[in-house]
Amino acid sequence: MNDFVSLLPLLTICSGAILLMLVSAFDKVKLETASYISLGFFAVAFFIQLLVTSGSGTVLFETLFNGMLVSSSFTTVAGLVILACGFFTVLNTNSYFKVNTFGSLEFYAIMMFGVCGMLLLTMSQELITTFIAIEIMSLAIYILVGYDRASVTGTEAILKYLMLGAFAGAFFTMGAALVYGGVGSTKFAAIGRYLVAHPTGTPLLIGGALFIFVAFFFKIAAFPFHAWVVDVYDGAATPVTGFMATALKAAVFTVFANFLAINGNLHGSWVTFLFYIAVFTMFGGNLIAIGQNNLKRMLAASGIVHSGYLLIALVAISAESFTGSVIGYYLAAYSAGTLGMFAALSYLGGEGEKRATFDDFKGLAKVRPYSAAAITVFLLSMAGIPPTAGFMGKFYIITSAISAGEVALAVLGVVSSILSMWYYLRLIITMYFHEAVEGFETQGSILATTGTFILVVCVFAIGIYPIVI
Amino acid sequence: MFDYALSFMIFLPILAGLALLLLPIQKEGARIAGFIVSVAVLFLGIELFIGFAGTGAMEYVEKRPWIESLGISYSLGVDGISLLVLMAGSILFPMVFTLFAPRSKGYYANLLIAQGAMAGAILSTDLVLFYIFWEIMLLPIFFMIGLYGGPNRLPATIKITIYTIAGSLLMLAALVYVGVSYHNQFGQWSFDIVQLSQLNLSGGFAVLAFLMFMVAFAIKIPLFPFHTWLPDAYTEAPSATTFVLSAIMAKIGVYGVIRFVVPVFEVEFARFALALSLAGVVGMMYCGLAAIAQKDMKRMLAFSSASHMGIIALGVFCMNVQALTGALFQIAAHATSTGVLFLFLGLMEERMQTRNIEDLGGIAYRAPIFATFFAIAMLASVGLPGTSGFIGEFLIILGAIKFSGFIGFLAGTSLIIGVCYMLWMFQRVFFEKSNSRTEEFQDFKLSEALTFLPVILLILGMGIFPQPFLKRIEPTALLQIAQLTNPPHHQLADKTVLNSDQHNQKN
Numbered sequence: 020m021n022d023f024v025s026l027l028p029l030l031t032i033c034s035g036a037i038l039l040m041l042v043s044a045f046d047k048v049k050l051e052t053a054s055y056i057s058l059g060f061f062a063v064a065f066f067i068q069l070l071v072t073s074g075s076g077t078v079l080f081e082t083l084f085n086g087m088l089v090s091s092s093f094t095t096v097a098g099l100v101i102l103a104c105g106f107f108t109v110l111n112t113n114s115y116f117k118v119n120t121f122g123s124l125e126f127y128a129i130m131m132f133g134v135c136g137m138l139l140l141t142m143s144q145e146l147i148t149t150f151i152a153i154e155i156m157s158l159a160i161y162i163l164v165g166y167d168r169a170s171v172t173g174t175e176a177i178l179k180y181l182m183l184g185a186f187a188g189a190f191f192t193m194g195a196a197l198v199y200g201g202v203g204s205t206k207f208a209a210i211g212r213y214l215v216a217h218p219t220g221t222p223l224l225i226g227g228a229l230f231i232f233v234a235f236f237f238k239i240a241a242f243p244f245h246a247w248v249v250d251v252y253d254g255a256a257t258p259v260t261g262f263m264a265t266a267l268k269a270a271v272f273t274v275f276a277n278f279l280a281i282n283g284n285l286h287g288s289w290v291t292f293l294f295y296i297a298v299f300t301m302f303g304g305n306l307i308a309i310g311q312n313n314l315k316r317m318l319a320a321s322g323i324v325h326s327g328y329l330l331i332a333l334v335a336i337s338a339e340s341f342t343g344s345v346i347g348y349y350l351a352a353y354s355a356g357t358l359g360m361f362a363a364l365s366y367l368g369g370e371g372e373k374r375a376t377f378d379d380f381k382g383l384a385k386v387r388p389y390s391a392a393a394i395t396v397f398l399l400s401m402a403g404i405p406p407t408a409g410f411m412g413k414f415y416i417i418t419s420a421i422s423a424g425e426v427a428l429a430v431l432g433v434v435s436s437i438l439s440m441w442y443y444l445r446l447i448i449t450m451y452f453h454e455a456v457e458g459f460e461t462q463g464s465i466l467a468t469t470g471t472f473i474l475v476v477c478v479f480a481i482g483i484y485p486i487v488i
Numbered sequence: 489m490f491d492y493a494l495s496f497m498i499f500l501p502i503l504a505g506l507a508l509l510l511l512p513i514q515k516e517g518a519r520i521a522g523f524i525v526s527v528a529v530l531f532l533g534i535e536l537f538i539g540f541a542g543t544g545a546m547e548y549v550e551k552r553p554w555i556e557s558l559g560i561s562y563s564l565g566v567d568g569i570s571l572l573v574l575m576a577g578s579i580l581f582p583m584v585f586t587l588f589a590p591r592s593k594g595y596y597a598n599l600l601i602a603q604g605a606m607a608g609a610i611l612s613t614d615l616v617l618f619y620i621f622w623e624i625m626l627l628p629i630f631f632m633i634g635l636y637g638g639p640n641r642l643p644a645t646i647k648i649t650i651y652t653i654a655g656s657l658l659m660l661a662a663l664v665y666v667g668v669s670y671h672n673q674f675g676q677w678s679f680d681i682v683q684l685s686q687l688n689l690s691g692g693f694a695v696l697a698f699l700m701f702m703v704a705f706a707i708k709i710p711l712f713p714f715h716t717w718l719p720d721a722y723t724e725a726p727s728a729t730t731f732v733l734s735a736i737m738a739k740i741g742v743y744g745v746i747r748f749v750v751p752v753f754e755v756e757f758a759r760f761a762l763a764l765s766l767a768g769v770v771g772m773m774y775c776g777l778a779a780i781a782q783k784d785m786k787r788m789l790a791f792s793s794a795s796h797m798g799i800i801a802l803g804v805f806c807m808n809v810q811a812l813t814g815a816l817f818q819i820a821a822h823a824t825s826t827g828v829l830f831l832f833l834g835l836m837e838e839r840m841q842t843r844n845i846e847d848l849g850g851i852a853y854r855a856p857i858f859a860t861f862f863a864i865a866m867l868a869s870v871g872l873p874g875t876s877g878f879i880g881e882f883l884i885i886l887g888a889i890k891f892s893g894f895i896g897f898l899a900g901t902s903l904i905i906g907v908c909y910m911l912w913m914f915q916r917v918f919f920e921k922s923n924s925r926t927e928e929f930q931d932f933k934l935s936e937a938l939t940f941l942p943v944i945l946l947i948l949g950m951g952i953f954p955q956p957f958l959k960r961i962e963p964t965a966l967l968q969i970a971q972l973t974n975p976p977h978h979q980l981a982d983k984t985v986l987n988s989d990q991h992n993q994k995n
Contacts, residue, residue: 399627403657404623405619410623414664417660418668421668430696436657437653437654448645451635452634452635
C-alpha cells in the first residue's frame with residue numbers, strides 16, 4: 020500500500036484531468052476557472068511529490084508491479100521538474116488565451132493527461148510501459164500542437180510532428196520487439212543481467228537498441244533527428260512550445276538515462292556513438308540557431324543545443340555511481356530558463372503572436388525594463404553565465420564529463436557554448452541597445468507575468484543553492 | 489565588525505547597485521548613493537591595508553562550505569598579491585562618481601556592480617568562486633559600453649563580450665580539469681587554491697588546460713596577440729568605463745595569472761615563460777608603436793595602456809622576486825597613472841566635445857593646474873624617477889635582465905617608445921598654439937581638483953616612499969617564487985599556509 024504513495028502525484032494529476040474533462044461538458048464553466056482548477060491540481064501534486072521521499076536508487080515496485088516501475092531520487096526530481104513545468108505552463112496559457120481566442124477547457128485536461136504520461140515515463144522500467152507512457156504523452160502533445168485549427172503554421176506543425184512521431188513510435192516498438200527476441204524479457208534490469216552474461220551483445224540486441232535509440236533521439240531532438248523541431252516549435256502556440264521544450268524533454272531524458280544507466284554494459288558499447296551524436300547535436304543546433312530571426316525558432320534550435328549538453332551527461336554516466344543528479348539538476352536549470360522565456364513571450368507576444376522576431380523586441384528595455392531584465396536573466400541562464408542556474412548546470416555537466424575522462428567532449432561543449440553566446444546576446448542587444456519603436460502594451464491577466472517573476476527567483480535560487488545535488 | 493570586511497567590500501556595492509536598478513531614484517541621488525557606497529568601501533580598504541600584517545599567507549580569511557559535494561567553498565582572503573590590486577580599486581572608484589556630468593541611474597548601478605564583482609574576483613581564494621565573479625564583472629561592462637558608449641558602440645560591445653566570454657568558457661573547462669585532477673590524485677573534491685597548488689599535473693591535457701587559462705587571462709590583460717578588442721572597446725566606452733577597464737579589470741587578468749596559474753601549473757609555466765615574456769615585450773613594442781600613430785587621444789591612451797600592461801605581464805613571466813614584486817607594485821602604479829589619464833581625458837572631452845589631438849593645443853596656458861596634474865600622471869605612466877611608475881618598471885626590468893638579458897634589453901628599450909608618444913602628445917595637446925576650441929578651456933573646479941589631489945599625492949608618495957607598499961608585497965612574492973623554482977620546498981610552504989589557514993578557521 021505504501022508503494023502507491025509514490026504514484027500519488029500521477030494519480031492526482033490524472034484525477035484532475037478526468038475532472039476537467041467532465042467539467043468541460045458544462046457550458047457555464049469558464050476557461051479561467053478551468054485554468055485555476057488545473058493550477059490547483061499541479062500545486063497539490065507538486066507538494067505530494069516533494070513529500071514523497073525515497074532512498075536513492077531503491078526499486079520500490081519490484082514486487083508490486085512486477086518490476087515495471089522505479090522510484091528513485093532521480094525520478095522524484097524529474098517528476099518535480101515536470102510538475103513545475105505543468106504549473107508554469109498553465110500560468111502562461113491563462114495569459115495567452117486572454118488575447119488568443121482558440122482556447123477551450125479541454126486544453127488543460129489534455130495537458131494534464133500529457134503530464135500523466137510524462138510522470139509514468141520517468142518511472143518506467145520496462146519497454147512496454149515505456150512505450151505506453153511515450154504514447155500517452157505524445158498523443159496529448161500532438162493535440163496541443165495543433166490546437167489552433169485556424170493557424171496554417173500550427174497545422175503544418177502537427178502534421179510534421181504526428182507523421183514523424185508515429186515513425187518514432189514504430190521504431191520504438193520494433194526495437195522493443197527485437198530486444199525481447201534477444202533477451203527474452205522487456206525489463207531494463209533483465210536486459211542488464213543478460214548483458215553481464217553476454218558482454219558483446221547479440222545482433223538482435225544491438226539492432227533493437229539502435230531502434231530504441233532512434234526513437235529517443237527523435238523525442239529529444241538529437242542529431243540527425245532534429246530537423247522537425249524548428250517548424251513544430253514555431254507552429255505550436257507559445258505556451259505549448261514552452262511545455263514541449265521543457266517537460267517532454269525532462270521526461271524522455273530521465274527514462275533514457277535510466278535505460279542507459281541500468282544497462283551498464285549497453286552504455287559502454289554505445290559511448291563512441293553517443294559521443295558523436297552529442298557533438299553533432301550541439302554544433303548542428305548552433306548552426307541552425309545562429310541563422311534564425313524568429314525567437315521561437317531560435318529557442319527551438321537552442322533547445323537542440325541543450326539536448327546536446329544533456330547527451331554529454333549521458334555519455335559520462337557511470338553505471339556504478341549513477342544518481343542522475345547531474346541530469347536532474349541540468350533539467351531543472353534548463354527548464355527554469357526556457358519556461359521563463361516562453362512565459363515572457365506568452366504575455367509579450369500579443370494577439371496572434373504578432374511580436375515574434377528579434378526586431379519586434381527592439382527597445383523593450385526602454386518601455387518595460389522589468390520584463391527585459393527578466394528575459395535577460397533567462398538568456399544568461401541558458402547561456403550559462405553565473406550566478407544563474409544554467410551556469411551550475413553546465414559546470415556539473417563539464418565536471419561529470421571530465422571525471423569520466425571525456426575531456427575532448429567537455430572542450431567541445433565549451434566551444435559550442437561560445438558559439439551560442441551570439442544568439443543569446445543578440446536578443447539582449449536588441450532589447451537594450453536599440454530605441455523602442457512601439458509601446459509593448461499587453462492585455463490579459465498577470466498570471467504569466469507572475470510566473471516570469473517566480474522563475475527569475477528560481478533561476479537565481481537554483482543557481483546559488485544547488486540543493487538538488 | 490571587520491570579521492566580514494571582505495564580504496562587505498564585495499556585496500555592499502553589488503546590493504547597492506541592484507537596489508539602484510530596482511528603486512525609483514533620480515540620477516543625482518543614484519550618483520550620491522554610489523559615491524557614499526564607494527567611500528564606505530574605501531574606508532574598509534584602508535582599514536584592511538593598515539591592519540595587514542604581511543606574513544605572506546592569507547589574511548582576513550572567511551571560509552564556509554558552499555557546494556560540499558564538489559568541495560566548493562565560499563572562501564575569501566587577502567595576501568600580498570591581492571592587496572594592492574584591491575586597494576587600487578577601492579581608492580580610485582569614488583572618483584568615477586564625483587567627476588563628469590550625471591548620467592542615468594543605470595550607469596551608476598552598473599559601476600557599483602562592477603566594483604563589487606571585481607572585489608569578489610580579487611578576494612576569492614576558491615577557483616569556482618573566482619570564476620563566478622570573473623564572469624559577473626563582464627556584465628556591467630557590457631551594458632555600460634552598449635548603453636552609454638560612443639557612436640560605434642555596438643560592434644565594440646559585441647567584440648569585447650564574445651572575446652572575453654570565449655576566454656572565460658575555455659577557462660571553465662580548464663578549471664574543472666584541475667578540480668577533477670585533484671579529485672583523482674587526492675580522493676576528495678576541492679577548488680581551494682591552497683590545496684590545488686599541491687597538484688602534480690603532467691601530460692598533454694595539463695598543457696592544454698594551462699593554455700586555456702592563459703588565453704582567458706591574456707584576453708583580459710590584454711596580452712599580445714589577444715589585444716585586438718581593446719582599442720575599440722576602450723575608445724567607445726564612456727570615460728568612467730574605460731577607466732574601470734584599464735585601471736582595474738586588466739589588472740585582474742595579471743592577478744589571475746599570479747594567483748591561479750602559477751601555483752597550479754608550475755612546470756608548464758616555467759616551460760612557456762620565455763614565449764610568454766616575448767609576447768609581453770612584443771605587445772609593449774607593438775602597442776607603443778601603434779600609439780604613436782593614433783590621431784584620437786583616447787585611442788592613443790588605449791594603446792598606451794595595453795603597452796604598459798605588456799610590461800606588467802612581463803614582470804610576472806620572469807619568475808623572480810624582483811620582477812614579481814615590481815609587477816605587483818606596477819599594477820597599483822599603472823592604475824593610478826594610466827587609468828587616471830582616462831579620467832582626465834574624459835573631462836577634456838566633456839569640455840571640448842572632441843578628443844582629436846589635432847584639434848587641441850595650448851591647454852596648459854588656459855588650465856595650468858589641469859596641465860600639471862595631467863603631467864604628473866603622464867610622467868608616472870612613462871616611469872619618471874620620483875613617481876610610482878619608476879619603482880615598478882625599474883624592478884621589472886631588473887628582474888627581466890636577471891631572467892634573460894635579451895628580454896631585459898628589449899623591454900628596456902621599448903620603454904623609450906612610451907616616452908616618445910606621451911611627450912609628443914603632451915606637446916601637441918597642452919603646448920603649441922591654442923585655437924578657438926581650447927580658448928575657453930576651463931581649469932579644474934575645486935571639487936575636481938580635490939578629487940584628483942589624493943591620487944596625485946599617491947603617485948608621488950608611492951614613488952618616493954615605496955617601502956610601505958613593497959614591504960606588504962614581498963613576503964608573498966617570495967613564497968610564490970619559492971613554489972615555482974623549488975618544488976620540494978613548495979610542499980613545505982604549502983603545509984605552513986594550510987596550517988595557518990586552519991588556525992584562522994578555528995578563530
